[in-house]
Amino acid sequence: MAIAKTETAHKKIEIHRNDQVQVIAGRDKGKKGRVLRVFPDVNKVLVEHVMMVKKHVKPNPPRVKGGIAEQESRIALSNVMVICTSCNRPVRIGHEKKGDQHVRVCRKCGNTLDNKKNS
Secondary structure: OOOOOOOOOOOOOOOOOOOEEEEOOOOOOOOEEEEEEEEOOOOEEEEOOOOEEEEEEOOEOOOEOOEEEEEEOEEEHHHEEEEOOOOOOEEOEEEEEEOOEEEEEEOOOOOEOOOOOOO
């Protein structure tokens, strides 16, 4: 009897942590925020102050007061677009090779979206 091998292939995600993004679809359409975390296996991202949900929290005496707390919920990757720092609007992402590095570039103006310092 053969056992099925399940592998989780890493998906190529063009949105990285700390990118500024704008929501283009859904109940929070038009909101902007910073990406806190990326979930590549389920194609979702966690964006600061977007998709706020209420969560019931039990009191934990040393640090947490009980009640109803608001927190961010994950949003589908297809519902957000990266904001270019020079265009100041949501743009599609292209890829270029500069030197020995692959960088993300804005499709509108051609500026680099990666904030890495070239040493």
